[in-house]
Amino acid sequence: MNAVCLTIGNMPGLPQELIENDVRSSGSTWILKCCVRASDRTLQRVNAHIAWLAEVLADGSQFIFGTDPSAADLSVYHPIWFARRMVAAK
Numbered sequence: 001m002n003a004v005c006l007t008i009g010n011m012p013g014l015p016q017e018l019i020e021n022d023v024r025s026s027g028s029t030w031i032l033k034c035c036v037r038a039s040d041r042t043l044q045r046v047n048a049h050i051a052w053l054a055e056v057l058a059d060g061s062q063f064i065f066g067t068d069p070s071a072a073d074l075s076v077y078h079p080i081w082f083a084r085r086m087v088a089a090k
Contacts, residue, residue: 002045003079007086009042049076 053076056064064072 001079002042002049003083006042006046007079007083011086050080 053064061067063069064076
């Protein structure tokens with residue numbers, strides 16, 4: 001969640017339609033909270049998560065829990081993929 005908030009919080013010109021759709025569909029305003037530029041604390045959390053991931057994979061493993069992919073791998077992959085795509089789009 002921290003990686004998503006960091007990415008969304010640093011997106012220029014987040015479309016109002018996206019915010020309104022989030023409020024309509026979920027009844028919450030979590031995107032609004034992410035829209036405020038991400039704090040240093042959020043960046044520190046993302047860096048800690050990435051450092052942990054690097055440590056887990058330092059032995060050459062391709063996946064978090066061994067030789068086969070799991071939900072854990074998908075859950076760490078998609079926020080990083082999203083952040084990289086957003087940076088590449090700039």
